Amino acid sequence: MEYASIEREIHVDAPPEVVFEVVSQPEHIKDWWQADTDVRPTPGSTGELVWADGDNMRANVVPMSVVDVDPPRLFSFRWTHGAGETAADGNSMLVTFELVPSGAGTLLRLTETGFRERGWEIAALEKQYHEHGVGWDMFVPRIAASAERLASSR
Numbered sequence: 001m002e003y004a005s006i007e008r009e010i011h012v013d014a015p016p017e018v019v020f021e022v023v024s025q026p027e028h029i030k031d032w033w034q035a036d037t038d039v040r041p042t043p044g045s046t047g048e049l050v051w052a053d054g055d056n057m058r059a060n061v062v063p064m065s066v067v068d069v070d071p072p073r074l075f076s077f078r079w080t081h082g083a084g085e086t087a088a089d090g091n092s093m094l095v096t097f098e099l100v101p102s103g104a105g106t107l108l109r110l111t112e113t114g115f116r117e118r119g120w121e122i123a124a125l126e127k128q129y130h131e132h133g134v135g136w137d138m139f140v141p142r143i144a145a146s147a148e149r150l151a152s153s154r
Contacts, residue, residue, distance in 0.1 A: 001129075002116075003115045003116055003125050003126065003129045004113065004115065004116055005111055005112060005113040005115070006110075006111070006112040006129070006132055006133050006136055007109070007110065007111050007112075008109075008110045008136050008137070008140045009107065009108065009109050009110070010107075010108050010140050010141065010143075010144050011102060011105055011106070011107055011108075011144075012105050012106045012107075012108050012143070012144040012147050012148065013104070013105045013144075013148050013151070014105060014106060014144075014147040014148050014150065014151035015072075015101075015104070015105070015106060015151065016072035016073065016099040016100070016101055016106045017071070017072040018106075018147050018150050018151045018154075019072070019099050019106045019108055019143070019147045020071050020072035020073075020075060020097075020099055021147075021150065022143055022146050022147040022150060023075050023097045023099075023108075023143060024041035024069070024071075024075045024097075025041065026038060026039065026040075028146060028150070029049075031142075031146045032139060032142040032143045032145070032146040033049070033139055033142075034051060035049040035050060035051050036049075036050045036051075036052075037049050037050065037064060039064050039065075039066060039077070040066070041066060041069050041071075041075060042066060042069060043066055043067065043068060043069055044065070044066065045065070045066040046063070046064065046065045046066075046087075047063075047064055048061050048062065048063055048064060049061070049062045049063075049064050049079065050062075061083075062079055062080055063079065063080075063081050063082070063083055063085070063087065063092075064077055064078070064079045064087075065077060065078045065079075065081075065086075065087040065092075067087075067094065068096075072099055073098070073099055073100075074096065074097065074098055074099070075096075075097045075099075076094060076095060076096040076097065077094075077095055078092040078093065078094050078095075078114075079092060079093055079095065080092050080093045089114065089117055090114075090117045090118065090119070091118070092114060093112055093113065093114040093115070093132070094112065094113050094114050095110065095111070095112045096109075096110070096111045096112075096113075097109070097110055098110075098111070106147075108140070108143065108144065110136060110140055112132060112136065115128060115129050115132075
């Protein structure tokens, strides 16, 4: 296995504008990813993804930097770089959501890259790749469900 990228694709019964909102707006990110964030969908915007665990409201904190925004077609960000570091190739993962109109809905393509560029030993690389793959297997369908709920409420 190459461990170069994780790719997921799902059809969403919601227009690209709604899916874009769900993957890029803090209030919707909280819905599908269960993470608080104040990062705005603007290139260069930085902040944190924050997950709570019981009483610990900041159990897991991960830096995030928005890379590219092209509503309603594309949203990408870097994450997992060290606190205080500027996200770049080699110290972070790049997540890209590509949204393609498909009938009355959207084909959502997620790609996450940057695993090999981190320079991890093979055991760490395999572990991170596996954990992220399992995570996206859980969260991509949640993005679809969140977007479909939002579209049906409008």
